[in-house]
Amino acid sequence: MKLSLGPLLYYWSREDTLAFYEQAAKWPLDIVYLGETVCSRRHLLRLPDYLELAEKLSAAGKEVVLSSQTLIESESDLKALRKLITDGRFKVEANEWGAVRLLAEARLTFVAGPTLNAYNPDTLAMLAEMGATRWVPPVEMPREMIKDMLAALQPLPNSATWIETELFGYGRLPLAFSARCFTARHYNLQKDDCQFRCLDHPDGLVLTSREGEDFLAINGIQTQSAKVMSLAHRFDEFAAAGIDVLRLSPQARNMHRVVEIFRALAVGDIKPAQAPAQLDRFMPAAPCDGYWLGEAGMAFHPVNTPVTEGEPA
Amino acid sequence: MSNPALLELICPAGSLPALKTAVDNGADGVYLGLKDNTNARNFSGLNFDEKSLVEGIRYAQGKRRKVLMALNTYPQPATLSRWHKAVDTAASLGVDAIILADPGLMDYARKTHPQLRLHLSVQGSATSYEAVNFYRERFGIQRAVLPRVLSLAQVENVIDNTEVEIELFGFGGLCVMVEGRCLLSSYACGDSPNTFGACSPGHAVRWEQTPKGMETRLNGVLIDRYANNEKAGYPTLCKGRFEVQGETYYALEEPTSLNSMDMLPEMARLGIAAIKIEGRQRSPAYVAQVTQVWRAAIDAVKKNRETFKTQPAWQAALAKVSEGSMNTLGAYYRPWK
Numbered sequence: 073m074k075l076s077l078g079p080l081l082y083y084w085s086r087e088d089t090l091a092f093y094e095q096a097a098k099w100p101l102d103i104v105y106l107g108e109t110v111c112s113r114r115h116l117l118r119l120p121d122y123l124e125l126a127e128k129l130s131a132a133g134k135e136v137v138l139s140s141q142t143l144i145e146s147e148s149d150l151k152a153l154r155k156l157i158t159d160g161r162f163k164v165e166a167n168e169w170g171a172v173r174l175l176a177e178a179r180l181t182f183v184a185g186p187t188l189n190a191y192n193p194d195t196l197a198m199l200a201e202m203g204a205t206r207w208v209p210p211v212e213m214p215r216e217m218i219k220d221m222l223a224a225l226q227p228l229p230n231s232a233t234w235i236e237t238e239l240f241g242y243g244r245l246p247l248a249f250s251a252r253c254f255t256a257r258h259y260n261l262q263k264d265d266c267q268f269r270c271l272d273h274p275d276g277l278v279l280t281s282r283e284g285e286d287f288l289a290i291n292g293i294q295t296q297s298a299k300v301m302s303l304a305h306r307f308d309e310f311a312a313a314g315i316d317v318l319r320l321s322p323q324a325r326n327m328h329r330v331v332e333i334f335r336a337l338a339v340g341d342i343k344p345a346q347a348p349a350q351l352d353r354f355m356p357a358a359p360c361d362g363y364w365l366g367e368a369g370m371a372f373h374p375v376n377t378p379v380t381e382g383e384p385a
Numbered sequence: 386m387s388n389p390a391l392l393e394l395i396c397p398a399g400s401l402p403a404l405k406t407a408v409d410n411g412a413d414g415v416y417l418g419l420k421d422n423t424n425a426r427n428f429s430g431l432n433f434d435e436k437s438l439v440e441g442i443r444y445a446q447g448k449r450r451k452v453l454m455a456l457n458t459y460p461q462p463a464t465l466s467r468w469h470k471a472v473d474t475a476a477s478l479g480v481d482a483i484i485l486a487d488p489g490l491m492d493y494a495r496k497t498h499p500q501l502r503l504h505l506s507v508q509g510s511a512t513s514y515e516a517v518n519f520y521r522e523r524f525g526i527q528r529a530v531l532p533r534v535l536s537l538a539q540v541e542n543v544i545d546n547t548e549v550e551i552e553l554f555g556f557g558g559l560c561v562m563v564e565g566r567c568l569l570s571s572y573a574c575g576d577s578p579n580t581f582g583a584c585s586p587g588h589a590v591r592w593e594q595t596p597k598g599m600e601t602r603l604n605g606v607l608i609d610r611y612a613n614n615e616k617a618g619y620p621t622l623c624k625g626r627f628e629v630q631g632e633t634y635y636a637l638e639e640p641t642s643l644n645s646m647d648m649l650p651e652m653a654r655l656g657i658a659a660i661k662i663e664g665r666q667r668s669p670a671y672v673a674q675v676t677q678v679w680r681a682a683i684d685a686v687k688k689n690r691e692t693f694k695t696q697p698a699w700q701a702a703l704a705k706v707s708e709g710s711m712n713t714l715g716a717y718y719r720p721w722k
Contacts, residue, residue, distance in 0.1 A: 143563060144513040145539055153515075169488070170515030173522075187566055189510070189579065191459035194489025210579070212571045220462035248567040248623075251534030251716040254637060258629050263722040279627045279636050281607040287627065288569070295562070295637070297572055362575070368604055369572035 073310060073338045075331065076103035076238060078321040079139035079165070081246060082291060083270035086116040092322065093125050097132035099328050100335040103317065104129050107139040107156070109167055109185075111253070111292045112149050113266065119155055126162050139165040142187050143249045143293065163205075176202040186211055186240060187249075193224035196235070200225075206236035208319065211245050211301070214366035215313050222314040236316040242304070242330060243321025244276060244289050244357070245297040245369060254290040263293075274324035275356045286357060287370075299360035299370055304347035306364060307337040326354040348374060391658045392649075392683050395453065395552065396676050399431045399665035404441045406669040411680030414451035416484060417441065418582075418665070423471045424455040425508055426665040427582030435474065442478055451481040457506035458582045459487050469493055476501050484530070485509070486565055491524040505529040507554070508578065510565035512539075514546035521549050528552055528658060532563045534716045537648060541655050550658035555645050556675060556703065557663025559715055561623050561638035569622045574604035585621045592617070601625075642707035643715045646679075646700070649686040650693045671706045678702050 077096055080089065096104060106122045106129075108114050117125075126136040138156055141149060150170070157164055157174050166172045167185035175182045184207040190196045196207060209218055222237065255277060256266035276289030278298050286298035303310075303318075310318065318338075320330060333350050336342045342350065348359065362371030396412035398404035407415045418424025420432040433441060445452045454475045460468035468490050475483045476498040483501060485491050486508035494501055507530040511517050520526045528550040531540060544551050560567070567584070571577035574589035591602040599611040601620035608625035611617040618624070623637040643663070645652070652660070660683065662675050678699045686693045704712065715721055 142566070143534065144516070145535060147542055150513055150515060168513075168516055169509075169511065169519045170513045173515050173519035187510075189459055189487070189565060191461050191487065191580065192465055192489050193462055194460075194465070194492060195487055196489075198488055198492060210568070212568045212577055212580070217461060217463070224462050245568075245572065247572050248562040248569050250562045250637075252561055252638075252722045258632075258636065262720055277629060279629050282610055282626065282628055282633060283607050284628075285606065287573075287606060290629065290636070295569060363571070366575070368575040369568070370606075 073307075073315070074102040074317040075100070075334055075338060076105060076317050076319045077101050077331070078240070078243065078319045079105040079107055079109045080322045081110055081244075081294065081296070082274055082276065082322070082324070083111070083114045083116070083268065084274055084324070085271060088274070088324075089117055090125070092327070093129065095328060097129050097134065099331045101134060101331060103135045103137060105137045105139045105165060107141075107165075109139045109142050110249075110294045111270070112141060112146070112152070113263070113268070114270070114292075119152070119159070123159065123161070130162075135163075137163045137165050137183055139185065140167045140171045142167040142185075143251070144168055144170055145251065165208075166204075172199070172202060179203070181205045183238070184208065186246070190221075191217075193221050196221060196225060200235045204235060206238055206317065208238045208240065211240045211247075212363050212369060215309065215364050216366060218313050218315070237314055238317035238319050239303070239310065239315045240301065241318040241320060242302050242334065243300060243319075243323065245301045245360075245363070246294055247288070247297055247369075248295040250293050250295070253293050254295065255292050258290065278357075297360065297369060298357055299372070300355050300357050301361065301363070301369075302348070302351060302355070302359040303361055303364055304334065304337060304351055305344045305374065306361065307334075307344040307347065323356055325356070329354040345375070391550075392653060392687060393451075393659035394676070394679055394683055395659050395661045396672060397557075397662055397665040397667065398441065398672075399426065399667065400669070401433070401437045401441055403665075403669045403672045405444055406673045407676050408445050408448055408450050410673050410676035412450060412676050414453055414481070414659070415441075415445055416453040416455050416661075416665075418455045419471055419474075421467065422458055422580070422582040423460075423468055425457050425506075425578050425582050426455075427458075428587060428666055431666060435478075438474075438478060442480060446479075446481075453482045453484055453504065454480045455484045455506065456490065457484050457486045457508040459508075459579045460490055461580060469497075472498065472501075482527070488520070488523070491520065491526070495524045502527050504552070505549075506565075507532050508565040510563050512563070514543045517543060517547045517549050521547065530554075530661060532565070533560055533643065534563050537651055537655070537717050540657075540717075544655055544657075551656075552659040552661055553645070553652060553657055554643055555660035555662055555679065557642055558621075559638065559641060559643040559663075559713065567623075570603075573606050573622060585619070590620055639713075641713045644700075644703060644707070644712035645714060645717050646682055646695050646703075648714065648717055649682060649695075650690045653686050653690045667706075674702055674706050
């Protein structure tokens with residue numbers, strides 16, 4: 073089981089971001105995803121900065137992937153996308169189909185990101201045929217559906233490698249994207265004059281129900297779960313489901329602790345049942361694992377309980 | 386390149402009576418779905434079985450109107466054949482086009498029924514011409530419905546760089562999130578538009594009168610609470626009142642309807658192929674009202690785009706049927722963002 077560090081979904085200061093990746097170079101990770109996937113207004117790091125980071129991480133033995141923006145709205149978004157792809161030194165994670173088109177045209181292999189919505193083997197096979205060497209299922213896809221996907225996928229005729237499956241295994245779930253910035257809205261600012269208030273919320277801005285239940289987290293134009301998806305206690309289910317890579321999504325504090333615990337799981341130093349107690353104090357919020365079980369994403373089953381089989385929701 | 390502005394009026398048909406109402410009131414086309422999760426309005430009591438579909442197609446096409454079938458959810462491995470069968474049904478009954486979101490399903494439709502016209506659904510989340518042209522090159526799509534996230538200037542940029550016809554939402558319920566990229570509903574209750582075909586589905590909804598007021602819940606999560614003088618609305622997740630840093634408000638979006646009628650002259654200038662009216666879950670009375678008003682408005686703008694003015698009577702008629710009785714220009718108007 074390989075471990076990856078997903079793209080940073082939040083907006084941190086330049087110093088904090090650079091320090092984070094300087095540390096990450098030393099963490100027991102196999103793959104690091106870099107790049108801005110949420111908002112094109114975030115500019116403290118630009119492509120040359122990411123490329124410099126990529127070189128450093130690569131020199132530290134990490135596989136580096138550059139993640140593309142999820143919501144493309146303007147010509148300047150497309151320009152940035154083309155630059156990312158034409159650099160060519162590092163593999164790209166495509167997060168919408170315009171990027172897939174450009175990558176396939178350039179005959180480059182790529183990672184198919186979670187927002188490409190590959191919900192069935194036909195679409196997944198098409199992505200593989202166009203050059204995807206790894207895919208990230210939509211974050212809502214249950215374990216049983218991932219199994220069905222891989223069971224139905226035929227190996228490509230001229231392909232030496234099987235497409236890898238990377239599961240979003242830890243972090244606040246990226247649930248929705250909008251043209252509207254909800255952080256700016258909270259501060260009664262327009263998006264074009266947002267004053268970059270995201271900088272004040274390094275793990276997102278929690279939205280609660282009127283009964284005080286933590287429900288969602290606002291992250292600019294992205295809406296996340298308030299709870300942290302954590303599948304640490306289900307680590308022994310991944311092999312049977314065909315998972316090759318587990319994605320850990322960056323958080324502002326104690327990320328190295330999180331990575332170390334998952335590495336300990338991967339090498340068998342700790343048992344899945346022991347993981348939640350160890351992880352607990354390093355998590356910014358309570359855990360959830362419902363999506364993996366085919367339930368409401370916010371649900372949580374602390375122990376490994378059997379799930380009734382049925383048609384996936 | 387810009388096509389001549391067809392400005393077809395495409396109206397929602399959640400049932401056979403709604404279809405007939407839309408046709409009788411001047412829709413150029415209707416869109417509809419089957420009674421299952423192959424389309425994104427999978428609500429009980431809505432949609433078409435084969436018998437009503439045959440009758441609907443006969444009625445609409447008999448009056449030279451188009452029938453577009455939405456198969457715009459994402460097929461899943463265990464039930465893939467359901468979507469394939471739906472495409473076959475659409476082809477054999479002779480619908481004018483099918484509206485799809487999933488590339489795998491487009492590939493099936495293209496190979497199995499090459500004569501069938503394909504539209505890219507808003508659920509396909511294509512917001513750039515690079516994405517639209519991907520579907521064009523690969524599957525020969527003829528039209529794309531753009532998500533309700535682009536400003537008109539951004540729409541123009543798409544139109545300038547593709548030969549695919551562009552359809553825009555004109556009126557009705559407003560998704561604040563990019564369609565096809567929203568999992569809020571499944572996070573709360575397990576079912577999302579992508580796979581189940583419904584957002585905030587009825588089975589997860591509870592209404593409860595309490596001493597504090599009427600409460601609406603989705604799988605137990607309090608979405609909104611209404612004072613006695615407030616009209617309670619359906620607990621669509623993104624339109625509830627929540628608390629952020631001690632402030633309670635519509636944190637994501639107010640319960641408003643999209644109404645882009647003021648932008649019709651600009652849409653005509655851009656060469657928009659069709660205007661879509663949202664609301665397959667609404668009554669035939671809604672369909673009648675909205676279709677009549679938009680028919681009049683589109684006829685007026687086609688006659689003279691320079692002198693076109695939205696009539697107060699039209700807006701009054703639409704306000705009566707708007708969700709939350711409020712209207713917004715949505716993302717077409719930049720400050721909304």
